[in-house]
Amino acid sequence: RMDEMMRGQRGWRELASLGDNIEKVS
Incomplete structure (x- = not known):
């Protein structure tokens, strides 16, 4: 989700x- 993507550049x-x-979407 957004959190995971924000963690991974x-x-x-x-x-x-x-x-x-x-x-x-969010």
Whole structure:
């Protein structure tokens, strides 16, 4: 989930790529 991805910078890059989509889902 967000917590796990925020802990892992690798996942955070993917979140940055999706960005708005992730924020809307969360």
